[in-house]
């Protein structure tokens with residue numbers, strides 16, 4: 128997840144590189160943050176905690192009302208039978224996101240290695256992100272696309288939420304970029320085409336991702352992309368506008384930085400920033416401390432392409448340099464809507480300040496010279512070899528002490544002296 132802020136509250140999210148792996152007793156740290164949550168008594172779950180009874184005997188009604196700390200997260204985060212949870216074996220720590228900790232687990236039942244994001248409920252409530260958190264899961268459950276990392280499962284314990292999906296052993300695009308410096312244009316083209324297909328797919332479903340960045344793009348074992356982290360995503364129908372300032376500063380479109388109104392076109396700006404950085408090794412604009420300063424920088428920048436970009440790539444990305452005085456007349460409170468002519472409208476790009484003239488439909492890309500010869504077909508793209516050395520992730524930090532997991536979380540259906548995982 129990135130960060131959000133509504134209205135004037137400055138809450139920009141700096142680009143957060145994957146955290147170091149020397150985490151020490153991370154499970155304890157995770158718990159200590161949730162330690163202040165009043166932990167309620169175990170909830171009788173229908174069909175779980177009930178002992179077998181004779182035919183004449185009426186089963187007792189399930190406990191009602193459910194403690195608020197459970198019911199708040201339903202139905203997106205169901206309470207799982209303890210047997211299901213105990214099939215998971217924690218193999219190690221993957222990363223610390225801004226919201227949750229990512230663990231590598233073995234699903235012994237399905238013999239599959241998965242990643243589980245563990246989010247303390249208290250954090251969700253403290254940051255007032257309950258709706259967002261539930262939307263993340265329902266969106267990720269809905270989307271099925273070769274270049275999207277789909278949801279495996281989600282559930283809740285007493286103090287934590289769990290979001291599980293397949294584990295990607297080859298790391299994320301950010302790690303690849305940091306190692307490679309910058310990528311060849313052929314690779315940028317393939318990645319760009321995959322991301323174009325994903326964004327078109329999401330937008331057609333009325334979903335805006337709102338945090339397209341390298342850290343949120345995983346690589347499969349063949350080097351193809353999987354967009355993940357729908358923590359800031361929301362349903363936004365065509366014609367609807369959003370106003371929440373959220374995302375990751377360096378990737379945020381000017382209309383997002385200025386507090387809206389904005390729509391799906393903001394995801395295309397983020398893609399432009401990402402491709403610029405992949406191809407050049409540097410972000411087009413240096414990060415600023417908050418969204419106000421970042422907006423100033425974005426407004427000042429001409430986004431000129433470096434000389435090593437091919438003319439086709441430059442045409443895909445870079446804003447046409449605007450004449451002095453442009454901002455004064457066309458950016459009242461950050462709103463760019465409504466003015467009829469601009470240089471960008473003649474030659475739209477991804478990094479076009481005006482969202483109306485930004486590249487954003489499939490046919491824009493299909494007809495673009497940068498993508499000449501590229502089939503915008505997921506099956507065909509997946510067959511394209513990715514010519515980058517996709518290094519496997521370094522081995523995760525193993526659990527420091529197996530006993531530590533004893534106090535990781537308690538299953539709601541189990542008696543309080545029965546910890547999970549067992």
Ligand SMILES: Nc1ncnc2c1ncn2[C@@H]1O[C@H](COP(=O)(O)OP(=O)(O)OP(=O)(O)O)[C@@H](O)[C@H]1O
Nearest residue numbers: 128129222224225226227229242293294295342356
């Ligand atoms: N399925 C997965 N397989 C392997 N690694 C993963 C997986 N999911 C996430 N990660 C790693 O964990 C990191 C953080 O994950 P994620 O972005 O979902 O968490 P977050 O709390 O939303 O973090 P942030 O807000 O900082 O993006 C990712 O950048 C990626 O490196």
